[in-house]
Amino acid sequence: MRLGNDVAKALRTVGSGGAVVYLATSSLEGNPNIVGERFVTLYQEEYILIAEMFAQKTRVNLNENPVGAITLAHPVKGRTWEFSGPATILQEGHADGEVWEGLDVAEALAEWGDWATKEPPSEVPPDIRPPALVQRGVIALRVTHAADYHPERAGRPLSLA
Amino acid sequence: MARLTPRMKNWLTGLGAHIATATSSGVPAxxxxxxxxxxxxxxxxFTLSAQQLSYVRANLAExxxxxxxxxxxxxxxxxxxxKGNGLIEGSDLVVTVDEIYSTKPGPEAGLRLDVLPFDDVLTFESSRxxxxxPPR
Incomplete structure (x- = not known):
């Protein structure tokens, strides 16, 4: 599904305070995993990209069960959004011309494979800044469903085009 | 048994949480x-609204x-x-925690904390x- 400018703005606030999302994945047997992610952007209106910085269990889960759910964690400001859909990890070494869920892997990596250079995390306070931004690819989620997580509307579909 | 530190409890009780469930075949919500x-x-x-209960009840049942x-x-x-097992009690989700991990970016991402001596976990926290x- 296509997402609009409101989502792009909400996710790409790095440089002006930082947006944080949670990425939930699961093993095939149903053991969930949830981890906060700071380097995130909307890409080509229907993909959410996150810098892959050695998220060990996320990688294991996506390798066997390529689906995920992303919730906006901070700042929320009424944007109680959950996005879900197929998810994977893009990284160097894919075959030439590789396309995942309609996304050109090489193109996405060329733009977001080196987050630290493209958007240095200078606004992140030193006590929570990663000691080094070592990135080994990009986590990609194609948004096929958007839902509200507000307590009174949890799980209800959202239209954010 | 995992043991939550005062700092962990303070953050969770103060600002709540994002709680991931999954179907038995691994679809998260x-x-x-x-x-x-x-x-x-x-x-x-965690006290859930009726709508939240409706959203995750089936997942937790299976x-x-x-x-x-x-x-x-x-x-x-x-x-x-x-991480742990959740049980619905009335309108509450009660979770018995059996695993605790650091998700601090960098070399400590994924470090399992609940298997360390409790004093070492306190030292880990106070040194980082x-x-x-949360701010009061």
């Missing part, structure tokens, strides 16, 4: 709560495993993940963060 109660050193209680991350700015400043919970 998340509910977000703004506060929590620590019933004991390993048990957390698969009790949950994963929890601290809410709000805790998503950055309280870089933990808690200056707060004992």
């Amino acid at each position: 998340v509910v977000v709560v703004e506060s929590a109660t620590a019933d004991s050193d390993d048990t957390l209680r 698969n009790p495993r949950v994963a929890i991350g601290p809410g709000g700015i805790g998503s950055v400043r309280a870089a933990y993940q808690f 963060w200056r707060d004992d919970g």
Whole structure:
């Protein structure tokens, strides 16, 4: 599904305070995993990209069960959004011309494979800044469903085009 | 048995959590709560709305495993993940935590904390963060 400018703005606030999302994945047997992610952007209106910085269990889960759910964690400001859909990890070494869920892997990596250079995390306070931004690819989620997580509307579909 | 530190409890009770559930075949779904109660050193209680219960009841009925991350700015400043089994009690989700991980970016991402001596976990926290919970 296509997402609009409101989502792009909400996710790409790095440089002006930082947006944080949670990425939930699961093993095939149903053991969930949830981890906060700071380097995130909307890409080509229907993909959410996150810098892959050695998220060990996320990688294991996506390798066997390529689906995920992303919730906006901070700042929320009424944007109680959950996005879900197929998810994977893009990284160097894919075959030439590789396309995942309609996304050109090489193109996405060329733009977001080196987050630290493209958007240095200078606004992140030193006590929570990663000691080094070592990135080994990009986590990609194609948004096929958007839902509200507000307590009174949890799980209800959202239209954010 | 996992043992929550005072700092962990303070962040969860102060700002709530994002709680991931999954179907038994691994499809995740998340509910977000703004506060929590620590019933004991390993048990957390989250009061869910009727709509939240409706959203995750089926998941929890077939698969009790949950994963929890601290809410709000805790998503950055309280870089933990808690895992355990969830049980619906009335309108509450009660989670018995049996695994605790650091999610601090860098070499400590994924470090399992609940298997360390408790004093070592306290030392780990105090050497990395200056707060004992969210701003008051």
